[in-house]
Amino acid sequence: MTNLSPRARLATALLRTAATLSRVSGRGDGSVIGGRVGLKVEPRLLALLAENRQVALISGTNGKTTTTRFTAAALGALGPVATNSFGANMPTGHTTALAKAPEASNAVLEVDEHYLAQLLLESKPRVVALLNLSRDQLDRAMEVGMLAEKWRTALTAHPDVHVIANADDPMVTWAAQAVPRVTWVAGGQRWQEDSWACPECGKRLDRYGEYWRCTNCGLTRPSPQWSVDGDQVVDPTGQRATLSLQLPGQVNRNNAATALAIAAEFGVPLTEAVPQLSKVRSIAGRYAVVRRDGRRARLLLAKNPAGWLEAFDMLDPGVPVTLCLNAREVDGYDTSWIYDVDYSPVLGRQVLVTGDRRFDLAVRLQVNGIDFTVVDNFAAALRAAPEGNVEVIANYTAFQDIRSEFDRVN
Amino acid sequence: MSTRPSLSTLRLVWLYPDLLSTYGDRGNLQVLAYRAIGRGIDVDIVEVTSDKHMPTEGDIYLIGGGEDGPQALAADRLRADGSLPRAVNKGAVIFSVCAGYQIMGTSFMAKGEQHAGLGLLDIHSQRGDKRAVGELAGQIDPRLHVPTLTGFENHGGRTFIGPNAAPLAKVTHGIGNDGTTEGAWAGRIMGTYLHGPALARNPLLADLLLSWVTGSQLVPLDDTWPTALRNERLAAVNPKQLPPDANNAMELM
Numbered sequence: 001m002t003n004l005s006p007r008a009r010l011a012t013a014l015l016r017t018a019a020t021l022s023r024v025s026g027r028g029d030g031s032v033i034g035g036r037v038g039l040k041v042e043p044r045l046l047a048l049l050a051e052n053r054q055v056a057l058i059s060g061t062n063g064k065t066t067t068t069r070f071t072a073a074a075l076g077a078l079g080p081v082a083t084n085s086f087g088a089n090m091p092t093g094h095t096t097a098l099a100k101a102p103e104a105s106n107a108v109l110e111v112d113e114h115y116l117a118q119l120l121l122e123s124k125p126r127v128v129a130l131l132n133l134s135r136d137q138l139d140r141a142m143e144v145g146m147l148a149e150k151w152r153t154a155l156t157a158h159p160d161v162h163v164i165a166n167a168d169d170p171m172v173t174w175a176a177q178a179v180p181r182v183t184w185v186a187g188g189q190r191w192q193e194d195s196w197a198c199p200e201c202g203k204r205l206d207r208y209g210e211y212w213r214c215t216n217c218g219l220t221r222p223s224p225q226w227s228v229d230g231d232q233v234v235d236p237t238g239q240r241a242t243l244s245l246q247l248p249g250q251v252n253r254n255n256a257a258t259a260l261a262i263a264a265e266f267g268v269p270l271t272e273a274v275p276q277l278s279k280v281r282s283i284a285g286r287y288a289v290v291r292r293d294g295r296r297a298r299l300l301l302a303k304n305p306a307g308w309l310e311a312f313d314m315l316d317p318g319v320p321v322t323l324c325l326n327a328r329e330v331d332g333y334d335t336s337w338i339y340d341v342d343y344s345p346v347l348g349r350q351v352l353v354t355g356d357r358r359f360d361l362a363v364r365l366q367v368n369g370i371d372f373t374v375v376d377n378f379a380a381a382l383r384a385a386p387e388g389n390v391e392v393i394a395n396y397t398a399f400q401d402i403r404s405e406f407d408r409v410n
Numbered sequence: 411m412s413t414r415p416s417l418s419t420l421r422l423v424w425l426y427p428d429l430l431s432t433y434g435d436r437g438n439l440q441v442l443a444y445r446a447i448g449r450g451i452d453v454d455i456v457e458v459t460s461d462k463h464m465p466t467e468g469d470i471y472l473i474g475g476g477e478d479g480p481q482a483l484a485a486d487r488l489r490a491d492g493s494l495p496r497a498v499n500k501g502a503v504i505f506s507v508c509a510g511y512q513i514m515g516t517s518f519m520a521k522g523e524q525h526a527g528l529g530l531l532d533i534h535s536q537r538g539d540k541r542a543v544g545e546l547a548g549q550i551d552p553r554l555h556v557p558t559l560t561g562f563e564n565h566g567g568r569t570f571i572g573p574n575a576a577p578l579a580k581v582t583h584g585i586g587n588d589g590t591t592e593g594a595w596a597g598r599i600m601g602t603y604l605h606g607p608a609l610a611r612n613p614l615l616a617d618l619l620l621s622w623v624t625g626s627q628l629v630p631l632d633d634t635w636p637t638a639l640r641n642e643r644l645a646a647v648n649p650k651q652l653p654p655d656a657n658n659a660m661e662l663m
Contacts, residue, residue, distance in 0.1 A: 135432060143432065143477045196428035196459075202479050204428060204461050333544065334562045336434030336605040359639035363610050366635055367437070367444040374635075 004048060011042035012049070012099045019096055031084065035092025038099060046091055049098035050107065050123040053082070056262050057119050059111040059151075060131025060172070062307050063255045064089065066247065067131060068110040069283045070259035074273040075106050075266055082107040087284055090115055094123065106266065113147055117154035120161065127265050128155070129164040129258050133171040134194045135340070136304040137332030144171060144194040151175035164261045166254075167224045168210050174199035174219060183236075185261050186210065186221075187228035187254030190313070191306035193340060226261045233257045233274075235264065241274045246281040249314035284410060285403040292379075292406075294387035297322070299409075301399045303331070305340040311393045312345035320350035322381040323372075324394035324402065325357045331396050335360045343368045352381040355398045378402050417624050419452040423468035425494075425510070428459045429484045433564065435474025435507050437607030441616050442470060448631045451624070460487050466497045469623045475508030475565075475605060478520035485513045485525055498530060503598040503622050506531075507608060508565055511593070511601030518567070531601055532572035533594050538585075541566045546584030546604060547647045548592045551576055556618055559592065560611045560643050561604025569594070569603075578602055583647045598622050611640060 004012070019034030038045045056075075058068045065087045072083040082101035084093045089110040098107060111119045113133070120128065130151065133144050148171040155163065155178035165176035167184035171194065176182050188210050195212075198205050203216035213220040225236035231253065232240045243256055256277050263273040282288040286301045302311040315321060323346075327335050335357050343365055351372040353361045358374050365372045375381045378401070382390065394402060403409055424439050443453045458464045460483065471494065476484070488494055498504065504514065512518035515533035518525055527534075541564065548559045559579040569587040571577055571594050578593030578600060579586070586592025586603055593602035600619070602608050609616040613636045617628050 145477055145479065193431065197480055197483070202483060204459070334433070334564060334605065336437065336562060336607055339434035339437030339440065339607055339610070340431075359635060359642050362635040363639050364437070367440045367610070369444075 005042075008042045008045055008048045011038040011045045012102075014038060014041055015045075015096060015099045019100070029086045029088070031086055031088035031093045031096040032090075033092075034099070035088070035095040038095050039092065046095045046098070047122040049095060053098075053105055053107050054266060055107045055109065055123045055125040056127040056129065056266070057109050057111050057116070057123065057125045058129045058131070058258075058262075059113050059116050060166075061113065061134045061136050061304065062310065063131050063251060064110045065283055066252060066280075066286065067129065067255040067258050068108055069280050070256055070277050071129075071262045072108045073276040073280050074259050074263035074268055075108060077263075077268050077272045077276055078106060078266065080104040080106075084110055085284075091118060091122070094119065108262075114150070116151055117157075120154050120158045125161055127162050127164060127262050129262055130166065130172045130176055131255070131258060132166055132169045132189065132191075132306070133175075134191050134304060134306040135337060137334075145197075145199060148172070148175045148199050152178045155179050162265060164258060164265070166258070167222045170195040170205060170212055170219070170221070171199050173222060182222070183226065183261055183265070184222045184224040185226040185254075185258050186224035187257050188250065190251075190309045193305070226257050228253050228257050233260055233270075235260070235270050239270055241270050243274065244278050246278060247287050249310055251310040251313070282410060285399065285408070288409045290402075290406040290409055292382055295382045295385055295390050296388065297382060297390040297392050299399065299402060300391065300393045301396070302393050303395050305337050308341045308393065315345070315349075315391050316389065318349055319389045319391050320352065320385040321346050321391040321393065322352040322354060322378070322385070323361055324355040324378065324381075324392065324398035325353075325361050326355050326395060326398040326401070327357045327360075328397045331398075338364045343370050346370060350385060352384050354378055354381050355394070378405060417451055417469075419454050420446045420620070420623060421454045421456065421465075421467060421469045423465060423471045424455065424457045425464065425471060425473040426460045426484050426487070427457050427474075429480035430474045430476035430510055432476045433474070433508065433605040434607050435472070435510075435605060438472050438474070438505060438507065438609040438616075441607065441609040441613065442472075442620065445613065445616050445628075445631060446620055449620075449628050451620075460484060464491055464493045466493045466500065466502075468497055468502055470503040470505060470619055471497060473504070473506045473510030473513065475510060477509075481509040481513065481518070482520040482523075482525050484509070485518075485527060488513065488528055489526065494528060495530065498599065501598065503619050504530065504600065505609070505619055506599075506601040507605065508603050511603060512567055512569065514599060514601050515569070531594055531596055531599050532574035533569050533601070534572075535567045535569045538566055538568040542585030542603070544584060545643065545647050546581065546586055546592060547644060548579030548581045548584070548586065550579045550615070551595070554595070554618060556612065556614045558640075558644060559602075559604070559615070560640055560647075561602070561606035561608050563603045564605065565603050567603070610636070611643065
């Protein structure tokens with residue numbers, strides 16, 4: 001940071017001021033507005049702030065915020081880390097994250113899938129971790145195959161970057177193979193509906209459990225160097241470490257494995273990194289427990305079919321569940337994807353339905369043969385549940401609405 | 411055409427879920443099954459992946475939407491299989507959506523190239539100048555006696571209807587085939603650009619397809635929730651508030 005130009009210094013100062021003003025006036029954490037101001041004054045600010053730092057990028061449809069938090073925690077063993085921990089995962093958010101941590105020599109940045117090419121170019125990362133690709137906001141995002149192609153093209157232009165990638169996801173595998181140095185991680189993948197066809201040749205993939213291959217062109221699941229076995233992570237040397245995560249679900253053990261693989265590349269030994277992960281309890285409200293009138297509601301964020309399937313895996317048995325669905329701009333206006341999710345895992349428990357698009361969910365659950373109660377809002381959902389634990393699964397803006405009812409719980 | 415008045419088991423065939431099932435179109439299958447079972451009709455669901463031969467004994471065939479590559483592949487497989495025209499000759503009903511709808515016509519565009527369709531519907535499809543994305547509403551062909559069509563469209567196609575098919579609906583909001591009409595039907599073959607899924611948003615359209623098979627009118631179901639959904643969606647359709655351009659990615663905070 002010491003060798004920044006006067007313009008970049010000015011841009012950084014203005015960025016911090018704008019972010020602070022936004023935050024104290026209660027309009028969010030200020031990451032986006034701050035970055036916008038800074039980049040206006042110095043368009044190369046992101047690249048300038050990333051210089052001379054070791055950067056890890058993390059992208060994928062699901063799990064990137066959690067994996068970023070895990071990775072930042074693990075790299076915390078080495079010293080301060082610059083990270084966009086509030087989920088502002090576009091260049092404005094990255095610029096703010098770097099500007100706010102001038103002393104940090106390591107940076108861990110969550111990257112929106114569509115911005116990977118730009119971040120590869122500007123932040124010159126040491127490591128890029130690719131988690132998964134699945135259908136998400138199809139009315140405004142790209143179809144999965146096109147996104148995989150975009151990643152592959154972007155990586156082809158950066159053959160020196162070390163990629164850490166999910167071997168269980170054919171789309172990710174194909175994109176990652178654009179570079180020579182890939183570390184493969186595998187922990188199983190529940191959602192497989194977006195990778196029936198081979199990304200290389202378009203023919204049908206053969207699948208046997210987690211294994212997959214294309215009999216036409218030979219694209220095959222690579223053997224993973226890192227894997228998850230129950231609650232243990234196995235590293236490339238065969239060393240095992242037992243995870244004791246505060247976060248639920250198999251998917252978070254997979255996210256942890258990716259974080260540990262990144263940490264290893266940065267030189268943090270497994271035995272030092274693993275205890276750091278246990279410190280992560282909730283992330284911008286995800287997995288947080290809020291309390292009201294004798295109800296303890298655990299908040300799970302799930303934005304797309306793959307995410308809802310993973311959320312069902314996290315539910316405590318028998319606990320009532322509230323499902324909240326919105327379809328505002330950032331959620332995507334199309335709710336059709338709720339038919340790609342099988343809701344039978346919530347059978348046999350009390351199911352409450354709310355959100356702007358609660359009638360969509362009502363029709364969906366009806367044809368799925370699941371009993372449910374429609375309520376007007378989250379407060380009514382809590383009242384409708386008996387005292388005790390309640391699980392809450394909400395998509396993006398529905399989740400933020402609930403958070404704001406509880407002082408933007410973190 | 412044949413009907414099955416003493417129908418005890420409805421045979422639903424879902425074509426190529428491995429290739430064409432990107433936009434929740436599985437919901438059409440689930441809605442048909444739910445509404446048949448509600449009338450005491452047993453349902454036999456056959457999901458035919460693209461590596462399998464398809465049966466010709468189905469009552470209703472469903473085919474959904476998807477990306478260009480899988481669409482072209484699905485059309486090739488369907489033409490090579492040859493079973494679908496045979497099923498149609500036996501009186502089968504086809505409900506096709508988006509990419510599947512285009513495949514029913516004589517030709518369509520995928521990845522910049524023209525592909526031959528099955529020619530079961532007198533339509534052909536081209537690429538439009540920009541994607542049609544958002545809510546659609548329209549008045550369904552009065553001969554079908556089904557209330558207002560509602561759904562969500564997301565496609566780059568423009569479809570032209572020949573003399574041997576009729577539009578499914580006149581568009582009052584959205585784009586559909588060409589900004590004027592949406593979908594097409596002829597005999598027992600129907601196609602639409604709508605997701606939502608289409609039959610969840612239009613339960614009486616689902617009942618129409620079922621009645622084509624049973625040959626009789628169906629007893630009404632309790633449609634409290636589908637009606638609430640339809641009312642809410644039709645009220646939300648306001649021409650002054652079109653969704654923004656789908657290509658504008660926006661920031662999450």
